[in-house]
Amino acid sequence: MGYRSDVVIAFAFASKEQIDEVMAIYRMDPRVQKNGLETAWTIHEHEGSVFLTYSADCVKWYDSYEDVQGLQHMSALVKSFDDERGRGEGNLPLFPFAYRFVRIGEEDQDIESDSDYSDMGLMDQLWDRMSLTREINTDF
Numbered sequence: 001m002g003y004r005s006d007v008v009i010a011f012a013f014a015s016k017e018q019i020d021e022v023m024a025i026y027r028m029d030p031r032v033q034k035n036g037l038e039t040a041w042t043i044h045e046h047e048g049s050v051f052l053t054y055s056a057d058c059v060k061w062y063d064s065y066e067d068v069q070g071l072q073h074m075s076a077l078v079k080s081f082d083d084e085r086g087r088g089e090g091n092l093p094l095f096p097f098a099y100r101f102v103r104i105g106e107e108d109q110d111i112e113s114d115s116d117y118s119d120m121g122l123m124d125q126l127w128d129r130m131s132l133t134r135e136i137n138t139d140f
Contacts, residue, residue: 005061005105009054009071010130011078012098012122016050018081019043026077031070040071049125061103075099075116082118098122102132 013019027038044051054071061068078097085094096119103112111132117123 002060003106004058005103005110006057007055007059007061007101007103008130009074009101010099010126011052011074012119012126013050013052014096014119014122016043016045018095018097019050019052022052022074022078022081026074029070029073031066031073035067035070037067037070041074046129047125049122051126051129075101075114079116093118096122098126100126100130102130104132104134108134 011019023038023041026032032038040054040056042053042055044053052074054074063069063072078099082093082095082097088094098117098119099115100123101112101114104110105112113132115123115126117126
């Protein structure tokens with residue numbers, strides 16, 4: 001069976017066009033093609049922002065796995081778009097984004113998270129739409 005984790009990767013963007021642009025490059029990665037990862041992502045719209053998310057429960061999440069590398073590639077790709085576009089008038093990002101990753105393992109203390117952003121407003125929206133809880137449900 002092996003060790004399993006629950007994983008969420010989420011990005012917030014200012015427009016659907018940004019997602020289209022990123023996905024056009026993302027789908028060219030051999031790991032993405034081989035593992036069919038383009039379809040693993042879901043697009044959501046909320047209050048003028050657009051979110052791109054990956055969510056999985058009870059998966060084997062090891063950095064050495066090719067599919068995990070392909071999913072993690074998205075954050076590097078989005079960051080490269082931001083780096084290449086740079087800043088515009090008023091030092092505002094020309095490719096605004098926010099990113100958040102959360103992984104919860106089987107062991108009580110095994111929680112991993114990461115985040116990055118070029119637009120604090122988008123980051124705030126990710127924090128508002130994602131929360132981490134652990135609970136025990138009983139029926140006795």
